[in-house]
Amino acid sequence: MQKRRLLPSVDYVDVPLSAHFPVSYFHHIQHHQDEQHLHYHDAFEIGLCLEGSGLFFVDHHTHTFNTGDLSFIFPDQPHIAQSPDEVPSQWYFITADLNQLCKDDFDLIHNLMVQRAKLSPLIPQSLDPTLGVLYQMVIKELKTKNYGYQKVVSDLLHYLLIKIMRSLTSTAHPSVRNLPAFSKKEFTAISPALNYMSSNYGEALSIHALAGLCHLSVSHFRTLFKKATHQSPLQYLTQIRMKMAASLLMSTSLTVLTISQTVGYSTLSSFNRTFKDHYNQTPTDYRKTLN
Structure with a gap:
């Protein structure tokens, strides 16, 4: 069947x-x-x-x-x-x-x-x-x-x-938490964009291009994306970039500049600022804490 x-x-x-x-x-x-x-x-x-x-x-x-x-x-x-x-x-x-x-x-x-x-x-x-x-x-x-x-x-x-x-189901570990509800309807509508973002987070991505992948207007895309992920498209993309940057800092010896370019930042200062906003540490300090 x-x-x-x-x-x-x-x-x-x-x-x-x-x-x-x-x-x-x-x-x-x-x-x-x-x-x-x-x-x-x-x-x-x-x-x-x-x-x-x-x-x-x-x-x-x-x-x-x-x-x-x-x-x-x-x-x-x-x-x-x-x-x-x-x-x-x-x-x-x-x-x-x-x-x-x-x-x-x-x-x-x-x-x-x-x-x-x-x-x-x-x-x-x-x-x-x-x-x-x-x-x-x-x-x-x-x-x-x-x-x-x-x-x-x-x-x-x-x-x-x-x-x-x-x-x-243990409440003793900080990584275990209730996750926001999953809406299959909205997820299905924006999944082409999610697919693309998961593989192309290192590229310059525009909201118009992402909405176009889903055959949606920009305003409708923003609305459905927020309902599905509880984040704006930019917040979601930034989260992917920051988590991958943290992974690279932890598991490779790549320079901070190379990592910033790998995850889609054109300037090192912008990457450093965003990373510190996300992790309350500079990328260099973050790497030091892992050693």
């Missing part, structure tokens, strides 16, 4: 899973130059960043990721990762039909779906370092396929989900 396009302006990626054992995994190296777009699929997706850093675009939000962090993506949730070409990130991704795997624990899946709007899709390693250990155990079982591996994978994933729920 053909997949119904829930989000016509976002790519649908088919993830073939066995009805008998609906779990698969793959290794992925993410470059910024890769031709990728916001996409979604039917399965749950759990990722582990093995190396690198960058941004994860999920729905209408941007999240910074680093080595050791986990991602947790729901079915039909638009997402894409972006990493600087200078330091491409490496990931393992597990895709699974968790409804089938955890069919004997209805409460777990039900609670996941109920809490969906409140759960952060990026889980910092610092929140619970054991999550990465569990994840690697699942990958090892999927690779070796030793006797009874399917049962072990199911049990480990079940345990991993419980641990994820505990971590994400």
